Amino acid sequence: MADPESKQDSTQEPFPWQLGVFDAHCHPTDTFASLDHIPHMKAGALTIMASRGQDQDLVRQFAVKYRIEDENLASLCKQEDVNLPKCIVPAFGWHPWFSHQIFDDTNSVVSDIRKPDAMQHYMSVLTPTPDDHDFISSLPEPKPLSELLAHLRENLEEFPYALVGEIGIDRSFRLPMHWAYDKQANRDASLTPGGREGRQLSTYRVQVGHQRKVLQTQLNLAAKLKRPVSVHGVAAHGIVQETLEETWKGYERRIPSKRQSRQSSKAAGVPENGMASQPDNGKLKHQTTGTKPYPPRICLHSYSGPVDTLKRYLVPSIPATIYFSFSCLVNLSSRTDKAVAVIKAVPDDRILVESDLHSAGDKMDQLLEEVIRSVCKIKGWTLTAGVNQLAANWKRFVFG
Numbered sequence: 533m534a535d536p537e538s539k540q541d542s543t544q545e546p547f548p549w550q551l552g553v554f555d556a557h558c559h560p561t562d563t564f565a566s567l568d569h570i571p572h573m574k575a576g577a578l579t580i581m582a583s584r585g586q587d588q589d590l591v592r593q594f595a596v597k598y599r600i601e602d603e604n605l606a607s608l609c610k611q612e613d614v615n616l617p618k619c620i621v622p623a624f625g626w627h628p629w630f631s632h633q634i635f636d637d638t639n640s641v642v643s644d645i646r647k648p649d650a651m652q653h654y655m656s657v658l659t660p661t662p663d664d665h666d667f668i669s670s671l672p673e674p675k676p677l678s679e680l681l682a683h684l685r686e687n688l689e690e691f692p693y694a695l696v697g698e699i700g701i702d703r704s705f706r707l708p709m710h711w712a713y714d715k716q717a718n719r720d721a722s723l724t725p726g727g728r729e730g731r732q733l734s735t736y737r738v739q740v741g742h743q744r745k746v747l748q749t750q751l752n753l754a755a756k757l758k759r760p761v762s763v764h765g766v767a768a769h770g771i772v773q774e775t776l777e778e779t780w781k782g783y784e785r786r787i788p789s790k791r792q793s794r795q796s797s798k799a800a801g802v803p804e805n806g807m808a809s810q811p812d813n814g815k816l817k818h819q820t821t822g823t824k825p826y827p828p829r830i831c832l833h834s835y836s837g838p839v840d841t842l843k844r845y846l847v848p849s850i851p852a853t854i855y856f857s858f859s860c861l862v863n864l865s866s867r868t869d870k871a872v873a874v875i876k877a878v879p880d881d882r883i884l885v886e887s888d889l890h891s892a893g894d895k896m897d898q899l900l901e902e903v904i905r906s907v908c909k910i911k912g913w914t915l916t917a918g919v920n921q922l923a924a925n926w927k928r929f930v931f932g
């Protein structure tokens with residue numbers, strides 16, 4: 533895909549929006565009024581993440597408004613040059629920043645489900661254990677995980693192209709402090725409630741074990757419904773990787789050794805220099821063709837891990853297809869050597885771009901253009917080749 537001969541200063545070229553530009557991860561529903569800008573944007577499609585109680589229905593409403601009607605779209609998308617209509621692809625899920633608002637009732641028998649006392653619940657999932665009663669009483673009534681999963685399933689079943697996201701683990705996030713009485717009255721009403729909105733941060737974090745449980749159950753649901761997922765991982769690359777690996781444990785692809793390949797080729801009468809064996813022609817166990825316990829496609833959004841971790845996601849025995857998405861806001865704001873090394877190391881067909889922005893409109897288009905120009909430069913792609921490659925990658929990630 534690299535085209536070193538045509539390397540040029542891509543910032544001088546007009547940007548080829550007409551080829552189709554797709555945002556793999558964004559949050560315009562955080563700024564409700566900005567959604568009216570979507571039809572006027574240059575980007576072709578936005579993958580809009582839900583994150584908390586307040587935005588699941590907003591994402592749903594906009595998914596209805598920009599619903600992809602063409603039933604053949606998924607197959608059309610497999611042809612690289614098909615232009616998509618302006619649309620949004622919804623993603624439904626519960627972000628780790630809000631995972632403390634959920635209590636785990638998934639192991640309770642139906643007759644035994646009791647809502648825990650809010651105080652007790654928050655004391656058990658937050659760390660350090662909070663002793664500030666005002667802070668705890670400002671937090672919402674916790675919701676049962678089973679209810680969240682049922683709601684998630686309903687939304688996913690309504691939209692056959694919907695993803696699961698944003699889900700994940702964040703070890704560095706701290707909960708915002710409760711609103712001061714005078715400030716809350718003056719908050720910006722155009723913003724969807726529940727976000728930080730400039731509030732000071734408390735010392736409280738959500739226990740990693742709890743975040744992991746909320747992530748695992750959403751991954752399980754994505755696997756059951758065969759949906760791609762968009763995963764957030766901050767200061768948690770190891771634990772995110774372990775949690776994902778658990779989903780395909782026992783389902784790894786068996787990669788035949790060179791000797792085994794030669795033997796099976798001989799047995800099948802294929803000449804030694806013929807086609808290599810397909811890596812997925814054997815599994816360690818569970819040979820059934822039914823539902824797999826892992827999501828088919830996984831996007832590690834605003835991937836900030838090191839090259840070594842990235843390589844561990846690319847071993848051929850992993851049966852899920854892992855994509856890596858990059859944004860100006862997280863990865864390229866200062867164009868660190870680390871981000872450049874990681875982008876260089878991502879295979880051409882596994883890279884996605886995103887704005888990760890909280891409002892739709894010109895700024896979102898601008899961030900997409902910037903990240904694409906940067907990725908093209910780092911990869912040594914022309915803009916045309918890069919935009920086409922990124923469009924094909926997004927279509928494959930979303931539609932399979």
Ligand SMILES: [Zn+2]
Nearest residue numbers: 559581698888
């Ligand atoms: Zn996000």
